[in-house]
Amino acid sequence: MDFNNMTNLKNMANKVKNHYMDSYTLKKKPTATGKFRFVVQIGPVAVGFSKISGLQSEVKVHTYQEGGVNGAPHYFPENVETGTLVFYKGIGNFNPLSTLFTLVKSGKIPKILGTITLLDENKKPKRMWEFHNAYPVKWIGPELDGLSNEVAVEEIHMVHAGINEIPIGIMSSGYEQAKKIIGKTF
CATH class of the missing domain: 1.20.5 (Single alpha-helices involved in coiled-coils or other helix-helix interfaces)
Structure with missing residues (x-):
């Protein structure tokens, strides 16, 4: 070096x-921030979800054991793997991701830029992640049960080309639109 x-x-x-x-x-x-206040911006639309999973990224490494060196192997970074984002949403009148999934099924694949913003107890941005070139690849409808009183929830799975944390001082343009709904949603 x-x-x-x-x-x-x-x-x-x-x-x-x-x-x-x-x-x-x-x-x-x-202070730790609760995981229950967040805003999601999918393209130009702010969408409410009850839960998000798959917010992850991992650098895969190649392990090389050098001959004659018995102490420890060498590690070389190879590529970055990202998780599939899974969005959970209560059934309502409209879910833009379901509409996008219909487009993908018909062969039209929109490449979406989105942001997920974690908010603190005062509804101020605490952390923000931006994912790009995303599109839905799987839809799971609600489990229907006549004996249950739970909310009907659907899932949309999205693949993406990468996820990056955006420093709070450098908010992306997607956040500006999502910021407008914070006071109305929470």
Whole structure:
């Protein structure tokens, strides 16, 4: 590693250390954010969901055992694998993802840009993720049971070309539209 990269790593480590030192010296208790307040922007439409899963990304590595080196193998990054996003929604009058799924079934594959924004207790953005080139690949309808009083829920599974966390200070344009509905939805 060259000197410039080492200097950059040290600078980043100092920034992280100073961030945490500041929070401890100010006697602030770290606060965790609940997972129940979020806004989803799918293309130009803000959509309400009861649950989202599959928010993940993983770097796959190639393991190489060097001959004569018995201590530990070498690891080399290969590619990034992303999870399938699964959106759960109570049955209502309209679900834009169901409409998109119908388009995909007919051979027209729209590439969607979307955002998922986690909100704190004051409905302010805490974390935000943006996924791109997404489209629905699976729909699961509600389980119907005449003896149950549960809400009918459908699932839409979406594949995507990647998911990135967007720093809160650099909000994407999709968030601006979703921000307008925060006060009305929650």
